[in-house]
Amino acid sequence: MALDTTSEHVPDRDTVFANVQRRALMTVAVPLAIFAYLTYTWFAFGVPELLEKSRPERAVILATDSVAYKVHVVKDIRRDEVEVAIEGERTATYDPTDYPEWVSVNGDQIDVDLGEGYFIEIDGQTARFTVPGYGTILSTAVSNGVETELPPGPVPEWLRDDPRKLDARPTLDRRLQITRTKIEVHNYFGGWENFWFPFNSQLYGMSAGQLYALALSGDRLDPNTSNLWFIVNEFLDNPDWQHGKIMVALFETIMMAVLGTITAAAFGLPLAFLAAKNFTPSIVLRFGIRRLFDFLRGIDMLIWSLIFIRAFGLGPLTGALAIAFTDTGSLGKLFSEALENIDNKQVEGVRATGASQVQRYRFGVIPQILPVFVSQVLYYLESNTRSATVIGALGAGGIGLVLVETMKTSRDWENTSYIIVLTIIVVIMMDQTSGWLRRKLIEGK
The missing domain is CATH 1.10.3720.10 (MetI-like)
Incomplete structure (x- = not known):
C-alpha cells in the first residue's frame, strides 16, 4: 500500500497567507523607507536653503564668460575720455584710430551698434539705449547718481533701475551700465580672446597662412632668433593664457x-x-x-x-x-x-x-x-x-x-x-x- 506524502510538501493555508502578507508589507515598506530616507536627507543636508541661496542667473553668466569674451566701451565722465578694450584690460586697449567697426566716436558723440536692432547712443553724460520689443531707455549720469526715463509699462527683469546705478542686460551678450562717474557698454563675442598671441604682439590677428609664410621668411622680426622660434615664444609667453x-x-x-x-x-x-x-x-x-x-x-x-x-x-x-x-x-x-x-x-x-x-x-x-x-x-x-x-x-x-x-x-x-x-x-x-x-x-x- 503506497503512502500519500504529498501533504508534507504542500504548505497550509495560514503559511501561504502569512507569506502573502509579508510580501505585501515589503512591497509597501521598502518604497516608504526609501521615501523617508530621501525626505530626511533633503532637510538634513539643507537642500531648501541651498536652493534659496542659489543664483542660476550667475551660473549662466559664468558659463557665458567661459566660452566668450567681451569688449568694453567706456566713457569716463570725470576725465572725459573714451576707451575701447577687450575684457577692459589696459594691455588690450584699441588705438583710437583703430576702433572696431561697430563703435563710432565723433567728439562727445559715441555710437555703439550691438546688432539685431540694439543700439546705444552716448552724448556727453547721457546714454540712449534702443531695445527692440521694449523701447528706448534714456539715462543721464548726474552728480548724485543716475536719472533714468523708461518706456511706459512694467520694468523687465533684465533691467535694474537704481538711483545710484543703471544696469540693463536685455540679452546675455549685450549690457549697459551707468553710474555717476562712467558709462560702460559690454559687447560679447564667441571664442577665447587673444588665445594665440597677446593683443600688443606683432603676430596678433595674423592668419595661419601668414604665420606659415613668416616662419619660412628670411626677414627676421627679431634679429636674435628665427621667425619660427619667435612665433613659438610669443605663443608660450602669452601673458593672458600662459x-x-x-x-x-x-x-x-x-x-x-x-x-x-x-x-x-x-x-x-x-x-x-x-x-x-x-x-x-x-x-x-x-x-x-x-x-x-x-x-x-x-x-x-x-x-x-x-x-x-x-x-x-x-x-x-x-x-x-x-x-x-x-x-x-x-x-x-x-x-x-x-x-x-x-x-x-x-x-x-x-x-x-x-x-x-x-x-x-x-x-x-x-x-x-x-x-x-x-x-x-x-x-x-x-x-x-x-x-x-x-x-x-x-x-x-x-x-x-x-x-x-x-x-x-x-x-x-x-x-x-x-x-x-x-x-x-x-x-x-x-x-x-x-x-x-x-x-x-x-x-x-
Whole structure:
C-alpha cells in the first residue's frame, strides 16, 4: 500500500497567507523607507536653503564668460575720455584710430551698434539705449547718481533701475551700465580672446597662412632668433593664457601620477608576497602586512597630501608621495589576492626542473599574475592622473594649482575652461595609451 506524502510538501493555508502578507508589507515598506530616507536627507543636508541661496542667473553668466569674451566701451565722465578694450584690460586697449567697426566716436558723440536692432547712443553724460520689443531707455549720469526715463509699462527683469546705478542686460551678450562717474557698454563675442598671441604682439590677428609664410621668411622680426622660434615664444609667453606655464604644470601632474603609481607598484608587489598565505606561512607577519595595507588605503589620498604638505611643504613630490602611500595599500591588497589564486601546478612544474626559489617565482608565479599586475597598474596610472589634479589644487603643484588660481576671480573662467579641456584631453590620452599597452603586454597584439 503506497503512502500519500504529498501533504508534507504542500504548505497550509495560514503559511501561504502569512507569506502573502509579508510580501505585501515589503512591497509597501521598502518604497516608504526609501521615501523617508530621501525626505530626511533633503532637510538634513539643507537642500531648501541651498536652493534659496542659489543664483542660476550667475551660473549662466559664468558659463557665458567661459566660452566668450567681451569688449568694453567706456566713457569716463570725470576725465572725459573714451576707451575701447577687450575684457577692459589696459594691455588690450584699441588705438583710437583703430576702433572696431561697430563703435563710432565723433567728439562727445559715441555710437555703439550691438546688432539685431540694439543700439546705444552716448552724448556727453547721457546714454540712449534702443531695445527692440521694449523701447528706448534714456539715462543721464548726474552728480548724485543716475536719472533714468523708461518706456511706459512694467520694468523687465533684465533691467535694474537704481538711483545710484543703471544696469540693463536685455540679452546675455549685450549690457549697459551707468553710474555717476562712467558709462560702460559690454559687447560679447564667441571664442577665447587673444588665445594665440597677446593683443600688443606683432603676430596678433595674423592668419595661419601668414604665420606659415613668416616662419619660412628670411626677414627676421627679431634679429636674435628665427621667425619660427619667435612665433613659438610669443605663443608660450602669452601673458593672458600662459601656455608655457600650463604645459609645464600638465607635465608636473603627469609625472606626479607616474612617479606615485610606479612607486606604489614597486613596494606593493614585494609586500604582496608577504601578505599571501600560500607564500608566507607566518600568521603574525601576514596579519601585520594586511593591516598595513588597510592603514595605507584607509586614509584618503587627499588626507595624505595634506599631511605631506605640512611635513615637506608645497611641491609635486608631496603629491607623488600621497599617491604612492594610498596606492601601495590598494595595489598590495590586489596583488596578494592574485597571488593566493595562482595555479600551484605551474610552480611545481618549475620546481621539478631543479629551479631555485627565485626562479620559481620568476617563471612559475610572475607570468600568472602579470596580466593582473599590468592591468591594475595601468588603470591606477590613468586614475591617478585625475587624482593628481585634485591633489595639486591643495598645494602640491601641477595643473590643479593653476586651475584654482584661475577660479579665484570671476574674470578668468575662459582660462578655467581651457585648463579643464586640457585635463580631459590628457586623461583621454592616458586612457588610450594604457589600453594600447595592455593589448601589447597582455594579449601580445
